Amino acid sequence: MPVLPGSPPVEVHLRRSARARRFSLRVSRLDGKVTLSMPLRARDGEAMEFLRGHEGWLRETLRSMPESAVRPVGIGSVIPVEGRDLRLASATGRGVRLEGDRLLVPGDPVAAGARVAAWLKVLAHDRLAAASTRHAGMVGRRYSALALRDTRSRWGSCSPDGRLMYSWRLVMAPPAVLDYVAAHEVAHLVELNHSPAFWEVVDRICPGWKAQRAWLHQHGQTLHRLRFQD
The missing domain is CATH 3.30.2010.10 (Metalloproteases ("zincins"), catalytic domain)
Known part of the structure; x- marks a missing residue:
């Protein structure tokens, strides 16, 4: 799983699809999961380049999500x-x-x-x-x-x-x-x-x-x- 470096680092789930003709980035409103869909033959380097080009949008989207979007579970929860x-x-x-x-x-x-x-x-x-x-x-x-x-x-x-x-x-x-x-x-x-x-x-x-x-x-x-x- 690639990680976009920065503060904080962002984990990105890659999804290769035979139907994908271009790169597309999605952030789940349920849990904040970041998914990058990409064509089957696209290279990981191209995926990282696409991520860096959209880093501003991605971080702003993650910041705008309500705190309640994700609730870590642990002792006391x-x-x-x-x-x-x-x-x-x-x-x-x-x-x-x-x-x-x-x-x-x-x-x-x-x-x-x-x-x-x-x-x-x-x-x-x-x-x-x-x-x-x-x-x-x-x-x-x-x-x-x-x-x-x-x-x-x-x-x-x-x-x-x-x-x-x-x-x-x-x-x-x-x-x-x-x-x-x-x-x-x-x-x-x-x-x-x-x-x-x-x-x-x-x-x-x-x-x-x-x-x-x-x-x-x-x-x-x-x-x-x-x-x-x-």
């Missing part, structure tokens, strides 16, 4: 877990665990964010697998695989061959929100589109889904703003 606000606290022992309104994190405090992220991914897989299996049973279908990603453009997806993909950050949302996204993707096992027939399936297996979708539209970005590791 408060994060949502299944809709509950929990404070991270140092602890002894081997595994991350719940205790009242605290999330106890053993080990080196510097690695607390990464350890919590790993714990959340396991919890997310358990919850999403259970919800997906339950909804799939309701529509008489089976999914072929289930995977977790840290996607920013969508909360879930369903491929034509029945593979389900979800954002693991859903486990931080209220359980009913996670359940709606699972129902939405499972409904694609029946209707691989967003036709009225598709929404009829969603209505049947997840009554009241509109309130959960509204929650995601209103609060979903806050889940992406949590940075669990550098």
Whole structure:
């Protein structure tokens, strides 16, 4: 990953694309991630030259972003877990665990964010697998695989061959929100589109889904703003 030197240095994610005909620079309003898209055959040196030519714009864009755009997670932080606000606290022992309104994190405090992220991914897989299996049973279908990603453009997806993909950050949302996204993707096992027939399936297996979708539209970005590791 190239770094644009300066104060502060800026990490830049390179994205080569067969569809790209020129360089383009983007800063995510969710978490401040800087992405430089470039043609497949472009050289890294050309990418750095493009970055230096747009350094003024890039640094001004980063400075203009609200402080709340990125929230590093560490000991003392408060994060949502299944809709509950929990404070991270140092602890002894081997595994991350719940205790009242605290999330106890053993080990080196510097690695607390990464350890919590790993714990959340396991919890997310358990919850999403259970919800997906339950909804799939309701529509008489089976999914072929289930995977977790840290996607920013969508909360879930369903491929034509029945593979389900979800954002693991859903486990931080209220359980009913996670359940709606699972129902939405499972409904694609029946209707691989967003036709009225598709929404009829969603209505049947997840009554009241509109309130959960509204929650995601209103609060979903806050889940992406949590940075669990550098």
